[in-house]
Amino acid sequence: MPKRAIKFGTTNSRSQAGLEFIMTYGWAIMLVLVAIGILAYFGILEPDGFLPRRCAFQPGISCTDFKITEDSMTLVLRNGKGEDIQIEGIQVKNCIGTSTGDLKNGEQNTFIIDGCSNIPDTKFIGNATVTYTGANFITHRNTGNIVGLVEPGNSLQVPTGSFYWITTTQSEFDQGSYISAQSIPQGSAQLAIGETSGTYVSKIFDANKTAVWNNLSWDEQLSYGDSIKPNGTSCSDSDLKALWSLEEISGLIADSSFCASTGNKYGGTPGVGGKINRAYNFDAASSYINFSNPQSLNFSNLSSFTVTAWINASDKQASWPIVYWGGGMSSYMQLSSPPYIVGGLYCLVTTDTGLYYNTWPPGHSSTGSMFDNKWHHIGCVYTGTAILGYVDGALRTGSSASGKVITPTDPIYVGASGANSNMFNGTIDEVSVWNRSLSTDDIMEQYQLGILNLYFEARSCDDALCDDEPFLGIFTNPGAQSLNVSNNRYFQYRATFNTDKSAYTPVLDSVTVGYTKS
Numbered sequence: 172m173p174k175r176a177i178k179f180g181t182t183n184s185r186s187q188a189g190l191e192f193i194m195t196y197g198w199a200i201m202l203v204l205v206a207i208g209i210l211a212y213f214g215i216l217e218p219d220g221f222l223p224r225r226c227a228f229q230p231g232i233s234c235t236d237f238k239i240t241e242d243s244m245t246l247v248l249r250n251g252k253g254e255d256i257q258i259e260g261i262q263v264k265n266c267i268g269t270s271t272g273d274l275k276n277g278e279q280n281t282f283i284i285d286g287c288s289n290i291p292d293t294k295f296i297g298n299a300t301v302t303y304t305g306a307n308f309i310t311h312r313n314t315g316n317i318v319g320l321v322e323p324g325n326s327l328q329v330p331t332g333s334f335y336w337i338t339t340t341q342s343e344f345d346q347g348s349y350i351s352a353q354s355i356p357q358g359s360a361q362l363a364i365g366e367t368s369g370t371y372v373s374k375i376f377d378a379n380k381t382a383v384w385n386n387l388s389w390d391e392q393l394s395y396g397d398s399i400k401p402n403g404t405s406c407s408d409s410d411l412k413a414l415w416s417l418e419e420i421s422g423l424i425a426d427s428s429f430c431a432s433t434g435n436k437y438g439g440t441p442g443v444g445g446k447i448n449r450a451y452n453f454d455a456a457s458s459y460i461n462f463s464n465p466q467s468l469n470f471s472n473l474s475s476f477t478v479t480a481w482i483n484a485s486d487k488q489a490s491w492p493i494v495y496w497g498g499g500m501s502s503y504m505q506l507s508s509p510p511y512i513v514g515g516l517y518c519l520v521t522t523d524t525g526l527y528y529n530t531w532p533p534g535h536s537s538t539g540s541m542f543d544n545k546w547h548h549i550g551c552v553y554t555g556t557a558i559l560g561y562v563d564g565a566l567r568t569g570s571s572a573s574g575k576v577i578t579p580t581d582p583i584y585v586g587a588s589g590a591n592s593n594m595f596n597g598t599i600d601e602v603s604v605w606n607r608s609l610s611t612d613d614i615m616e617q618y619q620l621g622i623l624n625l626y627f628e629a630r631s632c633d634d635a636l637c638d639d640e641p642f643l644g645i646f647t648n649p650g651a652q653s654l655n656v657s658n659n660r661y662f663q664y665r666a667t668f669n670t671d672k673s674a675y676t677p678v679l680d681s682v683t684v685g686y687t688k689s
Contacts, residue, residue: 228315241324264297432465455596459587474555484597518551522574564618
């Protein structure tokens with residue numbers, strides 16, 4: 172039998188080939204793993220890096236572009252609602268700020284939300300909510316989703332120069348907070364119904380870097396707590412012929428109209444607390460003011476004039492003139508007691524056709540009279556056909572009258588009917604004389620100047636909460652007020668509303684804050 176040939180090396184050759192395969196491809200696999208490790212180490216393989224960039228809202232509002240930074244977010248929104256809408260606010264993840272504005276149908280607008288705390292060079296994933304109102308003033312919300320890369324914030328590229336913020340719409344006011352106050356759709360802030368005092372605190376403004384807060388100004392419907400302002404440019408073209416604010420502590424009593432009818436004071440106490448700043452207190456014994464007989468107050472041949480004043484009286488034992496023209500007695504305005512009306516207003520006019528007077532109110536008793544140690548605004552108006560008496564802004568009485576005013580021949584007195592005659596007992600403030608008949612609205616405006624008040628305080632802060640720094644200053648002039656606050660990144664103001672009568676409220680129309688970044 173022939174012998175079978177024996178083959179050597181077959182098993183060893185296969186093992187060697189397998190080993191060579193493993194060695195060859197193992198190095199390749201190792202190189203791939205090393206490469207993957209290097210890419211992962213440098214963040215190139217971060218899963219967030221492959222997420223899509225997206226900004227999408229529910230139907231009706233579309234996001235056409237956006238940008239995310241570490242401290243803000245910018246959204247470009249288009250309105251497809253079929254009507255104009257008002258964006259009342261936009262809330263976004265990681266942002267304490269919001270944004271408002273108009274968005275007309277079919278158009279787009281840019282909205283910037285500040286106060287964000289995002290981490291640069293990371294992926295942002297979060298929801299955004301747009302709150303808006305349409306033509307029917309019903310509030311709606313539209314929710315969207317935003318995905319994108321966070322870019323370095325404005326802290327690296329904040330523009331420098333002078334800037335300002337303006338609060339002028341209801342939505343802008345509503346970014347702040349109210350205490351016994353409210354906003355209204357016309358775009359203003361005021362007291363809540365039935366309140367006599369309240370405050371409005373603005374949102375916290377962010378300049379994105381340390382800023383110099385320069386000034387604060389606002390618009391109010393009247394110059395609350397301020398004196399009457401003369402119209403015209405001179406005595407000849409102004410209707411206001413005398414304005415005696417009675418604020419002087421010493422020297423002559425000045426005339427704040429263009430006519431400069433100054434007076435001499437006798438007795439009494441000047442410079443006491445008044446309804447508007449300071450006033451003059453008369454002692455019912457020997458005090459009065461004599462304004463001689465200024466030509467600017469020669470109302471001869473006029474068929475209308477007005478006298479107004481603020482008075483505070485406590486005694487009803489006599490009849491006291493407030494403003495008195497001697498001689499022809501073209502005006503005589505007083506508080507009166509028997510034989511007249513207790514605590515009432517008495518007006519008298521002498522004309523070329525007769526002597527006329529009225530009293531307020533008929534049958535009035537001492538209860539509820541004006542002798543109550545409180546301020547009251549009074550006015551006597553001669554229209555040429557009637558004498559009208561006003562108390563606290565309201566028409567109280569009237570009587571028929573006609574003719575042209577007779578020229579007065581004696582000095583004009585405030586607080587008496589002559590030297591040491593019928594002395595007034597109380598305080599008088601803001602006496603005005605006009606060569607025309609003021610309307611009911613004019614009288615009401617004067618009344619509201621005295622009973623309404625609005626003032627501001629401000630603070631700057633070194634953090635976005637703005638909760639440790641006190642409000643500073645009491646600003647009462649709506650013109651640009653220079654601020655004296657520290658240079659900080661954040662700013663906030665507070666407005667305080669006051670009224671003597673809850674039926675009337677101060678109205679704040681807009682606020683402007685000026686600041687500079689360097």
